[in-house]
Amino acid sequence: MARTRKNEQDQKVIAVEASQRNAAMTRSRIIHAAEAEFADHGFDGVSVRRIAQRADVPVALINYHFGGKEGLYRAIFEMRAPMIVDQRIAGLRFAEMEPDQERKVEMIVKAVLVPNLHMRSTEKSSSYARILAREVSDPKSHQRGVIQEFFDPIAYKVMEALQKALPDRSVEEINWGYQAILGVMVYTMADTGRISRLSDGRCDPEDEMATATYLVALMKAALLHARAAGGGAGQRHKHSTGGER
Amino acid sequence: MARTRKNEQDQKVIAVEASQRNAAMTRSRIIHAAEAEFADHGFDGVSVRRIAQRADVPVALINYHFGGKEGLYRAIFEMRAPMIVDQRIAGLRFAEMEPDQERKVEMIVKAVLVPNLHMRSTEKSSSYARILAREVSDPKSHQRGVIQEFFDPIAYKVMEALQKALPDRSVEEINWGYQAILGVMVYTMADTGRISRLSDGRCDPEDEMATATYLVALMKAALLHARAAGGGAGQRHKHSTGGER
DNA sequence: AAAATTCTTGTCAACTTGTTCAATTGCCGC
DNA sequence: GCGGCAATTGAACAAGTTGACAAGAATTTT
16 A cells, blocks of 8 residues: 555645656556556557556656566556455355355355456456456466466365355366356456347446346356256266257 | 360369469468467467468468458458357257256257357367457457357347246346356356366366366256345446546 | 665667558469 | 469568666655
């Protein structure tokens, strides 16, 4: 957090060109500009020059503060990720205390979905949601290692909680269940208007409340009622139903 | 002299196919090179020069045949999309004839998932799956309009089938259900190794059969058993989607 | 007050980018 | 044969890219 002696809010607009000499604030302004640009055009689609222009700083400042384009990119995650992770952990702790199985699963699903959905509908950080969505569908993300570094730990925690809530499920079922939740979440977060278009405006990811309600209901049902093959959790010969193709 | 004529014909075919003077063939080579590159680095992450180099053709040829980078990008979809759409339509026709509700829903889910999952595991066209995954999480996709043009029609068909199979569901429930299927599918298709890493190798998107089994089971359960909480999910205005800053 | 440090800035050069151009090649019907 | 035509080529273009530098301003330390 920026620790300025003076009130930062007051100065934010006033002294842009004048004599605002504050590293932390400049950094912040750059990061926010970068966040918006990266969200709109992707890592490769945006130039540091445009970020600099948007942040109203000279280009060289970006290299000075973040040591390059990728450093700036990582800085965004370093700023935002803890926010989400903490909220998820809190949600999981909540779920742990719930005795009823059905509600417990629901709370776990909520713990994963709600922080991100909320973030998306918050104007200020909605860009970050889209960056996140991009990152998971980019092979380079592995190279950058951002997801792994920031989100793998919480992923294990969630799956552990799921396994505890659904003890009769196999490891595979738990894993695929978690991946499904994530997929739905990411797809919704990344949405660029298609959901609203297809539903003729009836479904709107911006409406955090409604979206969360429907998605939680879906994934809760998926986790509670899905059986991989036939009846038991065992791996019988699967795929006996009609063969298309 | 039938024989001579046949020989001539044969030689002509061979010559045409071997010669670099074959528009269709060079087009194809360019498209395939582009597909691989776009999948790995995204639309903005790759230069036409690299594509040209990979296809072993001069750069100018790309612009000649496809009228630019974006034209080339669209050409990929024009080649691949019909394949998937047709398979889905076939799957839906299958589902339509199924009397049992539960099996019907399962078949619809399969009709959506299987063509894409199969494509992903096919080596030759696995790149396209990743391109598709990128496209849906790119705001520019709206600008390009590729998804809308090629996949919106089949989306309506699927939702129609879902509505018919689950008549008591609201339009919103059907829409979110479909979005969920798509989200899970896209996330799985786009996966860059995280699923396998998190599951310690137990879950592998490359394994088309197992993946389809688990995902179909999940989404089938989601559609069949999900009920929006209490029934009153229709919270109208919650957040004003007003001014940005 | 002077010096040292941190932060900011304009400018620069080497390099890519997507696209266009004029010229060339091979194939066809005349 | 010989133009007409589509396909191909290498070169050139203008615009934009990144990262670096040294010099200047602000802040802190001496």
